[in-house]
Amino acid sequence: MTDASINTQTVQPEAGFGDYVALLKPRVMSLVVFTALVGLLAAPMGVHPMVGFASILFIAVGAGASGALNMWWDADIDAVMKRTAKRPVPAGKVEPGEALAVGVALSGFAIVMLALASNMVAAGLLAFTIFFYAVVYTMWLKRWTPQNIVIGGAAGAFPPMIGWAVATGGIGLESVLMFGLIFMWTPPHFWALALFMNADYEKAGVPMLTVTHGRRVTRNHILAYTLLLAPLAVGTAFTSIGGPVYLTVAVVLNALFLLGAFRIWRRDEEIAQNDKYKVEKSFFGLSLLYLFLHFGALLAEAALRPYGLGGWG
């Protein structure tokens, strides 16, 4: 390309560095870093700080790569939805082919580097997570079934298991429970969002439960999943990663979460529209705090353990 061509108006705008960073969904990456770090630190054995740091970084890069693949595939529906229209591909800042190349290259890079930095179990779990999110969720389930959120939620639930595998080289009951916590939390979290953002999903033709089965069924599902989530979240307190701090946090948060889910279930659409989905919005806000504080409490237990304060012993 010659320099003369840059002054013409028809040239495709070139992406800046920040646009490529935005492809990796930095907000999702920050959640992945947090939950993977908790999985790593809650494990019974430690790793060298440099190995731990590098492993968390490569897990985050892997998560970012799957985000880029998601943006490549979903550019058409992202352009329709208000929430996602400004993403780099629908906004025309990054070419779809570039997003695909970034996603594939960074996926391979992250898996190989994690295998070298830690072990094959962690790298295998990361590879499966990327495959699950990019292929099973994005390409297959998202546009096909209203259970997309339930099964797709598994992709977001793997990071603490990968963090645990970095330290232990395997899978344990505790890492499966951390997986279960995020897996069971995802449906009520997203369905609450869908209750007050329905128009966006409907416009894009994404078969969210609110679109295919209506809001009454969605409200029933939110309550059902919250009822299943509560014993799992509280039960984790009695394993080796739990303790009094976690138990207190879990009991309080699950009581609030159940109360919120019950209030959503009791309401009908008319009442919700009249107060502009006040209860649904506050439940969604609580759900963010719910996950952050559960994992924060697990981190606190791990941090207290060296001083003889964490856990039950």
Add this chain to the structure above:
Amino acid sequence: MSFRATHELHHRRSGRNIGLALVLLAFIAIVFGLTVAKVTSGDPMQAFDHAPRTDLLPQAAPATGD
């Protein structure tokens, strides 16, 4: 139309190049740090492939018996 050396596009390209340079430098630092951490962790392994070697373990006492 005159060519301006400080076109907005140049700033964007420059930002992209600097960003990439910083990412590559960070990668070098991480690989170096990982190498140091693994080599100095004291495991019985040889440096050429960093794989554990059973022949580096202390010899077992010869079996005695009848």
